[in-house]
Amino acid sequence: MDLQSKLNQVQGNESFLEKIKRWIPGYDGYVNRDNARELDTILRNQLAVRLDTNKIKITNTVSNLSSAGKLFEASNVDKIDKKNETAIAKFKSAARGYSGAFDIVKIKEERLNQLYAFDESLLSNVENVCSLFSELETASATGNEIKEAVAKISSSLDELILKFNDRENILRAL
Secondary structure (H helix, E strand, O other): OOHHHHHHHHHHOOOHHHHHHOOOOOHHHHHHHHHHHHHHHHHHHHHHHHHHOHHHHHHHHHHHHHHOOOHHHHHHHHHHHHHHHHHHHHHHHOOOOOOOOOOOOOOOHHHHHHHHHHHHHHHHHHHHHHHHHHHHHHHHHHOOOHHHHHHHHHHHHHHHHHHHHOHHHHHHOO
């Protein structure tokens, strides 16, 4: 579902008073931009929550390695845990595409749409990372291919973080 259809859905759920406010000149555009920012924030928070589920898989992996007497391999798992935390922090703390009433640089609706589409495109990357963490958890239970699984996750997290850093380019492009 694209941003405009989600904005229409939000607009459809407004109260009678909120609908009346939209008749005030300039208010409608302001509310739409604010709703777009909020929807983008919600999307990024959902991506962060999805990455946060990897913490359980990491704990299970370390436990499995410890039980198998392969705790020395847990140091590599600790590195990807830190990368996962970095990605979560980036998603949660990213700029909202906000521009105040008196800001010189204004963020237009087209730019907000680009931000939302960009953040939505990260969903497949996040799902890939999560599935790789599941594979690591399984591999740790059997004791096979731990290093390969960690390397794949590390690479995928690096790719996700680098891709997310490109988000700043959308905000900076004027």
